Amino acid sequence: MKWWMYKCNSRNLPHQRAYGDWRDFFDMGKEQHWGTTDWIPALADLNVGDLIIAYQTNRNELAGLAKVTQTSQKDGYIYLKPLESINVRVRPLKKANPNIASIQALQPGPIKTIYPISDTDARQLLKAARSTYRIISTRPNQKHENRKSGACSPGGGFGNGENNAEVESAAIEFVKQYYYQEGWDVDSVERDRCGFDLRCKKNKCVLEVEVKGVKGTTKECIITAGEVSHAANSPKSVVCVVNAATSDAPKLSIYTGKEFFKKFTLDPIQFRARLKS
Numbered sequence: 001m002k003w004w005m006y007k008c009n010s011r012n013l014p015h016q017r018a019y020g021d022w023r024d025f026f027d028m029g030k031e032q033h034w035g036t037t038d039w040i041p042a043l044a045d046l047n048v049g050d051l052i053i054a055y056q057t058n059r060n061e062l063a064g065l066a067k068v069t070q071t072s073q074k075d076g077y078i079y080l081k082p083l084e085s086i087n088v089r090v091r092p093l094k095k096a097n098p099n100i101a102s103i104q105a106l107q108p109g110p111i112k113t114i115y116p117i118s119d120t121d122a123r124q125l126l127k128a129a130r131s132t133y134r135i136i137s138t139r140p141n142q143k144h145e146n147r148k149s150g151a152c153s154p155g156g157g158f159g160n161g162e163n164n165a166e167v168e169s170a171a172i173e174f175v176k177q178y179y180y181q182e183g184w185d186v187d188s189v190e191r192d193r194c195g196f197d198l199r200c201k202k203n204k205c206v207l208e209v210e211v212k213g214v215k216g217t218t219k220e221c222i223i224t225a226g227e228v229s230h231a232a233n234s235p236k237s238v239v240c241v242v243n244a245a246t247s248d249a250p251k252l253s254i255y256t257g258k259e260f261f262k263k264f265t266l267d268p269i270q271f272r273a274r275l276k277s
Contacts, residue, residue: 001049001050001051001174001176002047002050002068002116002248003050003051003053003116003117003118003119003121003122004046004050004051004052004053004114004115004116004117004170005053005055005105005106005114005115005117006035006052006054006055006066006113006114006115007024007053007054007055007057007112007113007114007115008020008021008055008056008057008063008113009056009057009058010056010058010195011058014231014242019264020034020035021056022054022055022056022061022063022064023056023063023087025054025063025064025066025080025082025228026054026063026064026082027165028082028084029071029082029206030081030082031079031080031081031082032079032080033077033078033079033080034078034079034080035077035078035113036072036076036079037072037076037077037078038076040113040114041076042071042112042113042114043072043114044071045061045112045114046068046071046072046078047068047249048068048069048070048071049067049068050067050068051065051066051067051068051083051122052065052066052067052068052080052164053065053117053122053125053126054066055090055105059089060089060090060091061087061088061089061090061091062086062087062090062093062125062129063085063086063087064082064083064084064085064086064087065082065083065084065086065126065129065131065133065207066081066082066083067080067081067083068080069081069182083133083181084131084132084133086126086129086130086131088129088130090106090125091130093125093129094106095145096128097124097128099121099124100121100124100125100128103117103121103124104117104121105117105121105124117200156261164173166246167213167214167215167245167246168211168213168245168250169213170213170242170245170246170250171211171212171213171214171240171242171245171250172188172190172197172198172211172213174242174245174250174252175197175198175209175211175240175242175252176188176198178252179198179200179207179209182202184200184201184202184207185200185201186198186199186200187199187200187201188250194206194208194227194230195210195226195227195229195230195231195234196208196210196227196230196237197209197210197211198208198211204262207236207238208230208234208236208237208238209237209238209239209240210223210227210230210231210239210240211240211242212239212240212241212242213241213245214242214243214244214245215241215242215244215245215246216244217243217244217251218243219241219243219253219264221268222269228266230257231257231260231261232261233257234256234257235257236267237256237257238254238255238256238257239254239256239257239260240252240253240255241255266273
């Protein structure tokens with residue numbers, strides 16, 4: 001997942017190849033195409049899941065936040081889903097905060113439409129604009145501590161503890177981001193050792209989500225006896241497998257508990273040895 005600032009101007013001046021008003025997009029409140037590579041070739045760089053900070057240049061306005069739902073590869077158009085309408089002037093934010101004033105995408109210079117923006121800059125800008133949309137990093141700097149021994153392998157084998165912790169942490173954060181963006185409230189329960197990692201709630205629906213991260217492309221991971229028991233017995237159980245978890249393009253597969261046991265074979269790799277009495 002990457003961040004972009006997507007600038008629009010609604011004045012339809014002679015030099016503009018394309019024009020538009022972000023308020024029209026957010027007022028519609030639904031997924032729609034917003035721009036084509038025929039007019040803006042840089043839109044080809046956007047991928048599904050990328051987050052868009054919508055900026056209206058003729059009003060100096062941070063219009064809102066959107067998510068890429070379909071790339072331009074299919075029909076030349078980029079499709080976006082509105083996440084939050086913000087409508088805050090950026091100039092006062094730059095004046096009040098030198099860090100925001102230094103964001104490269106907000107600097108004067110040659111006119112462009114699409115600007116890459118770092119995770120840190122995007123968050124700082126949205127925080128200053130009082131965004132209420134819940135966003136978490138998919139690449140945390142700190143690893144989870146005191147985690148259970150359920151981390152998955154870098155590929156088909158089993159990696160060292162440090163690599164496993166990094167892969168697992170990245171996978172959990174990626175799945176959190178996925179459910180947040182789909183409108184779920186997400187609580188981390190990894191430390192409770194209850195057989196799953198995340199409790200997700202939307203309206204009256206509750207999911208108990210176990211996350212498995214894999215560094216490579218093979219769907220093969222370690223799962224504990226407690227996690228197996230929970231997946232087998234809880235109707236709320238969901239197992240999320242994230243392949244290429246530490247890459248720039250993780251791939252998420254979601255299974256109900258029943259689907260997991262149909263799709264996967266469980267092989268014992270450890271035994272507990274007790275002294276006979």
